[in-house]
Amino acid sequence: FQGGFGSPAANDPMWGYFTAIAGQDGEVDAEELQRCLTQAGFTGSYNPFSLETCRIMIAMLDRDFTGKMGFNEFKELFTALNGWKQNFMMFDQDRSGTVEPHEMSQAINAMGYRISPQALNVIIKRYNKGGRIYFDDYVACCVKLRALTDNFRRRDTMQQGAVSFRYDDFIVCTMSV
Amino acid sequence: FQGGFGSPAANDPMWGYFTAIAGQDGEVDAEELQRCLTQAGFTGSYNPFSLETCRIMIAMLDRDFTGKMGFNEFKELFTALNGWKQNFMMFDQDRSGTVEPHEMSQAINAMGYRISPQALNVIIKRYNKGGRIYFDDYVACCVKLRALTDNFRRRDTMQQGAVSFRYDDFIVCTMSV
Ligand SMILES: [Ca+2]
Ligand SMILES: [Ca+2]
Ligand SMILES: [Ca+2]
Numbered sequence A, B: 001f002q003g004g005f006g007s008p009a010a011n012d013p014m015w016g017y018f019t020a021i022a023g024q025d026g027e028v029d030a031e032e033l034q035r036c037l038t039q040a041g042f043t044g045s046y047n048p049f050s051l052e053t054c055r056i057m058i059a060m061l062d063r064d065f066t067g068k069m070g071f072n073e074f075k076e077l078f079t080a081l082n083g084w085k086q087n088f089m090m091f092d093q094d095r096s097g098t099v100e101p102h103e104m105s106q107a108i109n110a111m112g113y114r115i116s117p118q119a120l121n122v123i124i125k126r127y128n129k130g131g132r133i134y135f136d137d138y139v140a141c142c143v144k145l146r147a148l149t150d151n152f153r154r155r156d157t158m159q160q161g162a163v164s165f166r167y168d169d170f171i172v173c174t175m176s177v
Helices: A015-025 A030-039 A051-061 A071-091 A101-110 A117-127 A135-155 A167-175 B015-025 B030-039 B051-061 B071-091 B101-110 B117-127 B135-155 B167-175
Strands: A162-166 B162-166
Touching: A015 A030, A015 A071, A030 A051, A051 A071, A051 A135, A051 B117, A071 A101, A071 A135, A101 A117, A101 A135, A117 A135, A117 B051, A117 B167, A135 A162, A135 A167, A135 B167, A162 A167, A162 B167, A167 B117, A167 B135, A167 B162, A167 B167, B015 B030, B015 B071, B030 B051, B051 B071, B051 B135, B071 B101, B071 B135, B101 B117, B101 B135, B117 B135, B135 B162, B135 B167, B162 B167
Parallel strands: none
Antiparallel strands: A162 B162
C-alpha cells in the first residue's frame, strides 16, 4: 500500500475520509463500503445498498482480486455511483424509489449502451421485483453491465464487436461480478 | 400452461405440492420459491436462502424469460439443489454452515468443473464473507457456474473449448444470472 506524507493522494480532500473508512489495512472491503454509503446518506430516501450490491461494486474495480478497494478505486466508484444516481433520479420523477421497465430501457440507453430488445428483456426480468426496479438492483445492474462490457471490450482489441472466449477466461470474466 | 387431469404431471407425487406453492398463475416466482424452501426446512440448520439467490435459481432455469418456473423446472431445481446440498455437507463436516476456500476448490472439482487456479481464486473472492463461504453463497455460485457453463456449451457446438460471442449475445448470456 502506497500513499502517505507528501504523496499526491495525501493532498486530496477525499484522502482523510478514505483512510478513516479503510481502517488499519488501508483498503475498503464490502462491509466498510456498505457502512460508509449508509452513513453518508448516499442513497437518500432510497433503501440503503445491500451487502450483495456492495460486494459487486468492489468486484467491478478489483482488478487484482484482493476483494478490497484502494484509494483510486474508491474515487472511481464514487464517480460512477454519482452518475448512476443522477441517471436513476432522472427517471424516478415521483421519487418512489423505483423505475418502471420501460424507463429502465431509456436509462440503459442514456448510459450509452446499445443492446437489443432481447438483452433488455433479460436484464429487466433479472432485476425487477414485482415489475419495478429498485435503486439497489438498478445499481447492481449498472455495475455488472459496466464490468462485463469492460471485460468484453478489453478482449475486443480490433473492435469487431465479437470476442472468442476460451471456457476458463469466460468463467473468470463472468463469475467475478 | 399445461397439466391438469390425466396428464403425466398430475400423476406425479410432487404435483400437488407444486400447485399449492405456485398459486393461481400456476408458476413459481422468486418469493414463492423462497417461502417454499424456508417452510420445507430445506436449508436445515443453515440460514434460509436469500431472495437474491432464489431469483438466480429461477433465472438459471427460466429459458423463456418469464421470471417464473413451471413444474418441470421446479423438479429440475430440486434435483440440482439436493446435489449441491450433499456436496456442501460433504465438505462442511463440522456443520458450521460454511466451507473454507480450499474446500470450495475441492467442491467445484467434485462437481466436475475443470477450472484454472485463477478462475477458482476469482470465484472464492466473489463468494466469500470474511474468508468463509456460506451455504447461500455457495448455492448462488453453483447456480451461476452451471448456467454460464450451460450457456457456453450450447454455443460450443464443435466442443473446441472456445466460443465466439457477439457483444449482445455475451450480455444476454451473462446478465441473465
Ligand atoms: Ca479495511
Ligand atoms: Ca418511480
Ligand atoms: Ca405464482
